[in-house]
Amino acid sequence: MNTLTSVLNIKYPIIQGGMGNISNAILTAAVSEAGGLGTIGAGTMGPHEVEDIIVETKRRTEKPFAVNVALSVSPYVKEILSLVIKHKVPVVSLSAGNPAPFISKLHENGVKVITVAASVRQAIKAEAAGADIIVAEGYEAAGINSSLETTTLVLIPQIVNKVSVPVAAAGGIGDGKGLAAMLALGASGVQMGTRFIATKEAPFHTEYKKKIIEATDHETVIIGRSVGRIRRVLSTGYAHKLLNIEKEGISLEKFNTLTSEDYHKKGALEGNGEEGFMNSGQISGLIADLPTVKELLDKMMGDANLQLQNAAKILN
Numbered sequence: 001m002n003t004l005t006s007v008l009n010i011k012y013p014i015i016q017g018g019m020g021n022i023s024n025a026i027l028t029a030a031v032s033e034a035g036g037l038g039t040i041g042a043g044t045m046g047p048h049e050v051e052d053i054i055v056e057t058k059r060r061t062e063k064p065f066a067v068n069v070a071l072s073v074s075p076y077v078k079e080i081l082s083l084v085i086k087h088k089v090p091v092v093s094l095s096a097g098n099p100a101p102f103i104s105k106l107h108e109n110g111v112k113v114i115t116v117a118a119s120v121r122q123a124i125k126a127e128a129a130g131a132d133i134i135v136a137e138g139y140e141a142a143g144i145n146s147s148l149e150t151t152t153l154v155l156i157p158q159i160v161n162k163v164s165v166p167v168a169a170a171g172g173i174g175d176g177k178g179l180a181a182m183l184a185l186g187a188s189g190v191q192m193g194t195r196f197i198a199t200k201e202a203p204f205h206t207e208y209k210k211k212i213i214e215a216t217d218h219e220t221v222i223i224g225r226s227v228g229r230i231r232r233v234l235s236t237g238y239a240h241k242l243l244n245i246e247k248e249g250i251s252l253e254k255f256n257t258l259t260s261e262d263y264h265k266k267g268a269l270e271g272n273g274e275e276g277f278m279n280s281g282q283i284s285g286l287i288a289d290l291p292t293v294k295e296l297l298d299k300m301m302g303d304a305n306l307q308l309q310n311a312a313k314i315l316n
Contacts, residue, residue: 003166003188004133004166004168004188004189005188005189007112007132007133007166008037008064008090008091008112008133009064009090010032010035010036010037010063010064011035011036012034012035012036012189012297012300012301013168013179013188013189013190014031014035014036014037014179014189014190014191014192014297014300015036015037015039015066015093015114015135015168015189015190015191015192016028016031016036016037016038016039016191016192016193016196017039017041017068017141017142017170017191017192017193017196018039018040018041018042018043018068018070018093018095018193019039019041019043019193019279020041020042020043020044020070020073020143020261020264021041021043021044021045021261021264021265022041022043022204022264022265022268022269023039023040023041023042023043023045023053024040024053024203025040025053025056025057025059025060026060026201026202026203027196027199027201027202027203027293028040028053028057028065029057029060029061029065030199030201030292030293030294031065031196031293031297032057032061032063032064032065033060033061033063033293033294034292034293034294034296034297034298035294035297036293036297037064037065037066037091038057038061038065038066039065039066039067039068039093040053040054040057040065040066040067040068041068041070042067042068042069042070042074042076042080043070043073043074043261044073044074044075044260044261045074045076046076047076047079047080047083050067050076050080050083051083051087054067054083054084054087054089055087058087064090064091065089065090065091066089066090066091066092066093066114067080067083067084067089067091067092067093068092068093068094068095069081069092069093069094069095070095070096070097070144071094071095071096071097071098071099072096072097073096073144077102081102081105081106084106084111085105085106085109085111088110089111090110090111090112091111091112091113091114092106092111092112092113092114093113093114093115093116093135094113094114094115094116095115095116095135096116096144099113099115099126099129099131100125100129100130103129103130103131104130107130112132112133113130113131113132113133114131114132114133114134114135114168115129115131115133115134115135116134116135116137116170117134117135117136117137117159118136118137118138118139118145118146118148118150118155119146119148119150119155120158120159120162123136123159123162123163123167124162124163126163127163127164127165131165132165132166133165133166133167133168133188134159134163134165134166134167134168135167135168135169135170135191136152136155136156136159136167136168136169136170136187137152137155137170137171137191138150138151138152138153138154138155138156138169138170138171138172139151139171139230139232140152140171140172140232140281140282140283141170141171141172141193141232141281142193142194142220142232142233142279142280142281143193143231143232143233143279144229144230144231145171145230145231145232146230147228147230149230151171151172152169152170152171152172152173152182153172153185155171156169156182156185156186156187157185157186160185160186160187161186166188166189167186167187167188168187168188168189168190168191169182169185169187169189169190169191170190170191170192170193171281171282172281172282172283173190173191173192173195173283174192174194174195174281174283174286174287175195175286175299175300175303176299176300176301176302176303176304176305176306176307177303177304177307178190178283179300179301179303179304180303180304180305180307180308180311181307183304183308184308184311192283193279193281194212194279194280194281194283194284194287195283195287195296196293196296197209197212197268197280198212198213198287198289198290199290199291199292199293199296200290200291200292200293201292201293204268204269205268205269205270205271206271207271207272207273208267208268208271208278209290211234211236211273211278211280211284212234212280212284212287213287213288213289213290215234215280215284215285215287216285217282217285218235218285219234219235219280219284219285220232220233220234220235220280220281220282220284221233221234221235221239221240221243223239223242223243223246223259223277224242224246224255224259225246226246226249226250227246227250227251227252227255228252229252229255229256229259231259231277231279232279232280232281232282233277233278233279233280234273234277234278234279234280234284236267236273236274236277236278237273237274238263238267238272238273238274238275238276238277239273239277242255242258242259242277245258259277262276263275263276263277264276264277264279
């Protein structure tokens with residue numbers, strides 16, 4: 001039995017990453033309906049906006065889904081967690097901050113808690129605080145990343161060796177081979193974001209999807225390194241504008257302003273890569289089609305099984 005799917009009450013060990021202010025009920029419900037765990041990323045959205053997405057997601061699916069709260073990003077952490085309890089959302093994902101103050105109340109209300117970790121130390125602390133599942137995220141991932149810059153390949157086995165709760169791998173995963181590789185490293189499943197952008201149901205701009213599908217192996221860049229605010233995005237005009245500003249010197253406050261969710265929406269929802277950014281992980285170089293979410297998950301599971309069987313034959 002896969003402990004991750006058992007804890008989350010889902011069919012496939014595949015979690016959708018939180019997508020901040022571009023999150024929506026359509027994609028979240030599609031992932032859950034296909035057998036994974038769909039996720040609403042609260043980002044900096046206000047409680048009313050998040051509640052509307054929760055209600056719409058519940059209308060579209062009766063299967064489990066999660067709400068992700070980036071603790072150091074959202075101004076409305078307590079309000080959104082109250083909404084989770086009010087609407088009986090079965091899973092919460094806590095990232096970008098200390099989850100310990102919130103876990104006991106969530107557990108008291110029957111909510112399973114996923115925490116995101118970028119180091120062994122963070123993972124150990126999360127388990128001690130009561131996390132049910134740990135997402136171990138390498139810096140291949142899209143969006144805001146840890147300044148530690150540890151790759152998924154080396155992060156997963158180290159964390160798996162130090163905690164007893166199920167671990168889901170994130171960063172650089174988008175197909176069955178990646179799923180099989182993470183299972184071989186000891187993970188119980190995976191979390192993906194970029195791969196779900198390039199699906200038929202994802203209500204994002206066609207230019208965003210096109211750029212991911214056509215991406216080469218070097219189509220993403222890191223911005224924010226100079227101010228300790230690492231973010232991986234597609235190589236666009238706006239991304240290179242930010243890199244040039246960084247070379248000249250920029251404050252963290254100014255960088256945060258130029259990478260606010262308004263610029264995120266302009267890139268992802270309007271397809272404007274000259275005036276906004278598009279989050280993307282390094283996995284974009286492997287993405288070449290636009291399946292439905294169900295087609296994607298079914299194929300991933302079939303391919304992962306095949307890869308593991310072939311690996312067993314090589315070893316025997």
